[in-house]
Amino acid sequence: QVQLVESGGGVVQTGRSLRLSCAASGFNFRTHAMHWVRQAPGKGLEWVAFIWYDGSEKHYADSVKGRFTISRDNSKNTLFLQMNSLRAEDTAIYFCAGDPPQSGFAFDIWGQGTMVTVSS
Amino acid sequence: QSVLTQPPSASGTPGQRVTISCSGSSSNIGSNTVNWYRQLPGTAPKLLIYNNNQRPSGVPDRFSDSKSGTSASLAISGLQSDDEADYYCAAWDGSLNGVLFGGGTKLTVL
Numbered sequence: 001q002v003q004l005v006e007s008g009g010g011v012v013q014t015g016r017s018l019r020l021s022c023a024a025s026g027f028n029f030r031t032h033a034m035h036w037v038r039q040a041p042g043k044g045l046e047w048v049a050f051i052w053y054d055g056s057e058k059h060y061a062d063s064v065k066g067r068f069t070i071s072r073d074n075s076k077n078t079l080f081l082q083m084n085s086l087r088a089e090d091t092a093i094y095f096c097a098g099d100p101p102q103s104g105f106a107f108d109i110w111g112q113g114t115m116v117t118v119s120s
Numbered sequence: 121q122s123v124l125t126q127p128p129s130a131s132g133t134p135g136q137r138v139t140i141s142c143s144g145s146s147s148n149i150g151s152n153t154v155n156w157y158r159q160l161p162g163t164a165p166k167l168l169i170y171n172n173n174q175r176p177s178g179v180p181d182r183f184s185d186s187k188s189g190t191s192a193s194l195a196i197s198g199l200q201s202d203d204e205a206d207y208y209c210a211a212w213d214g215s216l217n218g219v220l221f222g223g224g225t226k227l228t229v230l
Contacts, residue, residue: 035219037165044123045157045165045208047219059217095164104153105212105219106170113164 002026002109004096009114012086022079022096022111029077030054033099035107036070036081038092038116048094049081053101064090086118124148124209126222133230137197140225142209144190148220152212154192156185159206159224168207169194201229 008020022034036048049070050059058070069082079096094116098109125143132138142154153172157165167176169185182197192211196203209222 037221044206044224045159045210045221047210047221050219061218062216102171104155104171105210106153106155106167107157107165107210108167108170108176110164110166 004098004109004111006094006096006111006114009094009116011117011119014086014088014118014120016086017082017084018086018116020081020083020094020096020114020116022081024077024079024098024109027098027109029098030074031101032109033105034070034072034079035097035099036068036079037095037097037107038090039095039113040089040092043092046092050099051079083116086116088118088120090116091118092116124211124220124222126207126209126225128223129226129228131228131230132196132199134199134201136199137195138199138227139196140194140207140209140227142192142194142222144192144211144220146190147215148190148211148213149187149192150190151214154185154187154209154211156183156194157208157210159208165208196227199229203227204229 003025005023035050051070067085071080093113095113096111097107156169158168159165207225
């Protein structure tokens with residue numbers, strides 16, 4: 001069964017850090033680029049970060065650049081998002097998504113999401 | 121970060137054909153493929169159309185897309201009540217080096 005399962009969300013104070021994980025199973029994780037996408041309560045989707053299948057390339061949305069770091073461990077089929085200096089506007093459901101080769105950045109696999117709440 | 125422009129809402133009656141537009145620029149829609157997602161309340165988005173009108177397994181051919189210049193459209197024919205959902209377009213932006221999403225369109229079946 002093709003699956004992505006996020007974990008690590010929770011309530012955190014402004015300025016603190018949180019690390020999200022995304023465990024992959026049922027597909028060849030090593031060939032997929034991976035992304036984090038977030039959705040603030042009642043709002044639309046916002047792309048957060050991307051990592052190439054081998055970790056050689058990473059890109060970030062301007063809103064998180066310098067604060068968030070995406071990484072992956074292909075030996076453990078796991079994707080990570082280290083979030084530092086969290087702000088209230090980072091409050092959202094965070095989804096991890098898989099992007100297969102030659103799909104034109106199409107996210108064909110999504111996790112169920114993990115909620116991050118940043119409060120003062 | 122800028123977004124691709126979608127109408128906030130769209131509607132139609134059962135059996136009708138509806139289209140949802142997505143407007144961008146030369147650095148995103150104008151030079152890269154557009155992907156479409158559908159999201160039901162409280163659930164994760166699901167890929168609907170990708171890479172020039174390709175559909176994942178299980179998506180009926182009632183769903184199709186088109187692109188012209190810096191704009192794209194999703195068409196849904198034979199509208200059904202369970203097509204009610206939020207629809208998002210997305211494309212890679214070569215200037216921003218990131219994926220842009222549209223603001224989303226809430227489709228209501230009257």
